[in-house]
Amino acid sequence: MAQIIIPTPLRKFTNNQAKIDSNKNTVQAAIEDLAKQYPNFQKHLLDEAGQIHPFIKIFVGEDDILDLDKEQTTLENNTIVSIIPAIAGGSYNYYNLLK
Amino acid sequence: MLLTTISEIPLVQKVHQLEKQIGNTPLIPIRNVFWKKDVQLLVKLEWQQLGASVKTRPAFNIIKSAIGRGLLHQGIRLLDATSGNTGIAYAHISAVLGIPLTIVLPENASKERKRILKALGVELIYTSKFGGTDEAQEKAQDLATKYPDLYYYADQYSNPANWQAHQLTTAPEIWEQTQQKITHFVAGLGTTGTFVGTSKGLKAFNPNIQSIALQPGTALHGLEGWKHLETAKVPAIYDTTLADQHLEISTLEAYNYVKQIAKKEGLLVSPSAAANLAGAIKVAKQLDKGTVVTLFPDDASKYGEVLQQLF
Numbered sequence: 447m448a449q450i451i452i453p454t455p456l457r458k459f460t461n462n463q464a465k466i467d468s469n470k471n472t473v474q475a476a477i478e479d480l481a482k483q484y485p486n487f488q489k490h491l492l493d494e495a496g497q498i499h500p501f502i503k504i505f506v507g508e509d510d511i512l513d514l515d516k517e518q519t520t521l522e523n524n525t526i527v528s529i530i531p532a533i534a535g536g537s538y539n540y541y542n543l544l545k
Numbered sequence: 546m547l548l549t550t551i552s553e554i555p556l557v558q559k560v561h562q563l564e565k566q567i568g569n570t571p572l573i574p575i576r577n578v579f580w581k582k583d584v585q586l587l588v589k590l591e592w593q594q595l596g597a598s599v600k601t602r603p604a605f606n607i608i609k610s611a612i613g614r615g616l617l618h619q620g621i622r623l624l625d626a627t628s629g630n631t632g633i634a635y636a637h638i639s640a641v642l643g644i645p646l647t648i649v650l651p652e653n654a655s656k657e658r659k660r661i662l663k664a665l666g667v668e669l670i671y672t673s674k675f676g677g678t679d680e681a682q683e684k685a686q687d688l689a690t691k692y693p694d695l696y697y698y699a700d701q702y703s704n705p706a707n708w709q710a711h712q713l714t715t716a717p718e719i720w721e722q723t724q725q726k727i728t729h730f731v732a733g734l735g736t737t738g739t740f741v742g743t744s745k746g747l748k749a750f751n752p753n754i755q756s757i758a759l760q761p762g763t764a765l766h767g768l769e770g771w772k773h774l775e776t777a778k779v780p781a782i783y784d785t786t787l788a789d790q791h792l793e794i795s796t797l798e799a800y801n802y803v804k805q806i807a808k809k810e811g812l813l814v815s816p817s818a819a820a821n822l823a824g825a826i827k828v829a830k831q832l833d834k835g836t837v838v839t840l841f842p843d844d845a846s847k848y849g850e851v852l853q854q855l856f
Contacts, residue, residue, distance in 0.1 A: 450777045455764035455776030493797070500854060501767030501796050503653075505675075528675060529765070530653070 448521035450476060451528045459487040468527070474517035475503055476527060491529070503530050556618060559642050560609050561722055566595040567605045568714040572722040572838070577809035578802070579826045583834040587723065589715075590812075591842050596634040598843035602821040603738050604634035606710035607699050608642070617697045622647050622668075624689055626681035628654040629770050630843055631736075632702050636665035647696065649685040651677055657847045681780060701736050703781040709740035715739065716746020719838050725750070728835035731825040733759040733794070733817055735770040737783040739840065744787045758788035759824040760845040767851070768817045770842070792827055794820040800855055803845070813845040813852075 450466045457464060461484075470476040476500060481488040493499055497517075504511045505528040511519045521527065554562075570593045575586040591599035611617035622645045623635060632648040639646040646667045650658075653674035662669055670688075672680045678834055682702070691697035701707050719727055732740040744756035761768050764776040772780070802819035806812050814822075818841035825839040845852055 453765065454774065458776060490765055495846070497765075499765070499767075502765050530675060530677075 447523060448476060448525040450480060450526055451526060453529055456487060456529075457483065457492055459490065461486050468521065471520055473506065473511055473519045473521065474498075476505075476521060477517075489494065504528070505530065554611060554742070558590070560612060563595070563605070563638065563641055564609075566716060568594060568602055570594055570718070572719065575822065575825075578822070579829060580806050581829060581832075582831050584829050585836045586829050587724075587836065587838045588818075588822065588825075589722075589838070589840045591840050592844045596630075596637040597846070598630035598634060599739060599840055600630035600634040600842070603639070603701065603707040603736070604631055605638055606713070607701065607704050607706045608635070608638055608644070610706040610709075611699065615646065616787055619643050619645075619796060621645075621694070622696050624649070624685055625697060625699040625701055626650070626678060626685040626699065628678055628681065629658065630847075632667070633658065633661055633665075633847075635699070636662055636667045639667075640665050647688075649681045649688070653679055655847065655850065657849055659680040661847070670816050686766055694704075701738070707736055707738035708745070708782050711739050711742025712746040712749075713742075714725060715743045715840075716750070719743070720747065720750045723836055723838065725756055726836045727838050729750075729755045729757060729825075729828050729832070729837040731757045731759065731828055731837060731839040733768065733771045733819060733821055733824070734774060734783070735772055735817075737772075737780050739842075741782060741787060745784070748787075755789045756787055757790045757792060757824065757828050759792050759794050759820060761820075762793040762795040764777060768794070768799060768820050769815065769848075770817055771820070790828075792824050794823045798823045800851070803851070803855060807856075812841070814841050815843045815845055815848055816851055817842055 447467045447469055450468055452460050452464055468476040470479050477491055481492055506519050506525055570589050570591050572587050572589050575588055578585055586639045594601050617623060625637055626649045628650045635646055648662060648667050649670045651674055672684050685698055689696045728782045730743060734740055734748040740758055747754045761771050761773045764773045799820035802823050803816060806814050806819055821839040825837050829837045
């Protein structure tokens, strides 16, 4: 079971859950599943074509999925998936959860 | 003949000399991306000043105010958390004034920004890429609390000198450059300093001027410096009474305008500048008559990754 860390600004769309377990095998499937479970979450992550917004970076463990197999990066048991904006600004503070 | 070296010039005099290089940016009409009879759309090219962005105005005023109050001098380090243009603006000003500068920034700030800051002699302290600017702010606050004799913590999100810079400079410039004809002011919300200060200043000249606040359409976005207030920490300096209207701009809309502004107006601007224009055009389309003003906070020179994606 992989674990997706929900960034603080998006938690209001996941009933304030900070971590969500996923039994999906790839990043794309896990994100789509998340968007299906929490419909209001969808527009913040996916574009109209269902693709992850280009200004969002997804990390699997410490690695950017762009350096792995992109959206098809496989998820293993206990993998931590992090969603962060491509730019460094904003107001996101969920690092403490990873400690 | 007696020569005076620059290090011997008193700090207050250096500040006074530097003031001439802050603000006074050109206001130009947009005619090709948008045109409507009897509606004028004007933008201020804020990169045409020292530090190459709108942030030079608040950075300078924050520094000037701290020096004036005796809180900042050449024997103490200026400290703030910023991943963007404010840090670069501090760096340019501090270099001229001989004030040492420490910037706390998330490690995922762009390479271009880190390179500029290093070139200007800034000490950089990195925080995690997962923590964003909130964690950088916490780190800066910790340092300031732990070493009060070493640092002056500027805290741009809470410092009134931020918005006052725009009340004192941006608003009167717009008022004069439009020959008192401005009817609508449009700007995105980040630290909210530009929107708050310029709106206050303009409404003091004419209370009928409408202020339109822009926000990103989604919590995570690609508009450097902007905040989605519904989900972000609202800056202490934000004044909720000022906005006559709120509009949302998506990152993709902004990217589309980056392309259009380049091809039709001959200006290569940042995504947040393009987002400001997107908002101003939405406002202008609703009018039969009026003068709509917005700012282009910076050009595209620090957005290599975005340009690579778009062109």
